[in-house]
Amino acid sequence: MTGGDREGDREEAPVPDRSAFLEQAGRRLGASLHHGRTVRTVARLVQPLLADLAVVVLPVRGRRTSWHRAGPGDTEESGQVPAEALERAPRVADAVSGVQARAAVLPARELDGLDGALPPDLDPGAQALVIQLSGNGVSAGALILVRGPERPGFRGPDIELARQYAARAGLALATAALYSQQAETTAVLRANLAPAPLPAVDGVRLGAAYRPAAHALRISGDFYHVAARPDDGVSFFFGDVCGKGAEAAVLAGLVQQTLRTLALTDSEPVRDLRLLNQLLLGEESRFTTLVTGSARPAPDGGLTVVTAGGGHLPPLILRHDGRVEEVTIDGTLVGVLPEPAFDRTESHLAHGELMLLYSDGVTEARGGPTGYEWYGDERLARTLATWWGMPAGAVAERVELLATQWLGGRPHDDIAVLVLQAPPCPRRREDAP
Secondary structure, three states, X not given: OOOOOOOOOOOOXXXXXXXXXXXXXXXHXXXXXXXXXXXXXXXXXXXXXXXOEEEEEOXXXXXXXXXXXXXXXXXXXXXXXXXXXXXXOHHHHHHXXXXXXXXXXXXXXXXXXXXXXXXXXOOOOOEEXXXXXXXXXXXXXXXXXXXXXXXXXXXXXXXXHHHXXXXXXHHHHHXXXXXXXXXXXXXXXXXHHOOOOOOOXXXXXEEEEEEOOHHHOOOOOEEEEEEEOOOOXXXXXXXXXXXXXXXXXXXXXXXXXXXXXXXXXXXXXXXXXXXXXXXXXXXXXXXXXEEEEEEEEOOOOOEEEEEEEEEXXXXXXXXXXXXXXXOOOOEOOEOOOOOOOEOEEEEEEOOOOEEEEEOHHHHOOEEOOOOOEEOOHHHXXXXXXXXXXXXXXXXXXXXXXXXXXXXXOOOOOOEEXXXXXXOOXXXXXXXXX
């Protein structure tokens, strides 16, 4: 520690209850996981009790470092300085980098090189205390406390109190920084993995619904993708990867990127499933269920839907007479067996008929009157049979809504729904009003 007594120094009036201050500071510092808010709290709490003003200097990111100042009085200011500016304030640089863990007392004028972090009109006789903010063994920044010449200099009891406060503040900053990094990563994953808007394609009606599980940070392991084909119709895939949360989302991203890349070639559903299976075999306990295929306008105005499956729930077809048919798609889980069995099925949808693809988050929604009953395949089929004439988008939204209502606010798995529908029968001229 450097620096000595100033002329006229006197003992600082004792803090009435130092343990109460630290206890209150701990509660205030732990009240938020927002990193910027925590930085501001760290600077505010010690001013004016321990200093006339306080500055928090954060670790260098890129070639710059950020700072926040509270005081003098009620003033607050934030800014950034180039990383090179720290070289002009070596005590601060050592604290920020973690080289110097001990507190250092020095004339405040030695910190002028921080380019505005301290007020330009600071009294030449002011004294500064620089302390490392350590969080989990890694520096979370530096805390600078400044007192004017009218106050006693920093001495043993106050330095110890500041050191104990800095330990709590550093831990709070490190926790908030980790949470912010996780939140940023989650936001990037969510943005990249959220389904793209459905395309508008002549001759094909589309609808979809998507609800990630709340306990999985709003990142879903269910996925679907629909793209317009260069010639006519659409290509699509729909699936569910093993696992939950971020791990499942990463696998879902790999599967989607692979299938989108294969779609740029002369894509064929069974071949695509075999290639994806080969890719996933090297990943331990990583597999997916999947339905992939295409839907093209048929000569009679309906749709020809080709599907290939890998262990996913069979799609349902709603016919014009209210019958609900299950589309049998034989296929093993994708990514489990070195010699998988995949097959393709071709279905025809007449005017207004539709195909429903859904994840097990719908049928395995647990709730109802008892709170323990699954929504189930049979209930879904019976309900679907009553929706003849509804457009694809309304059907998808209705499935998701009914599953959510069945849950009654209870935790749920990811829910995804995709509907492919042939356009309704065109009205004859004599039927027009």
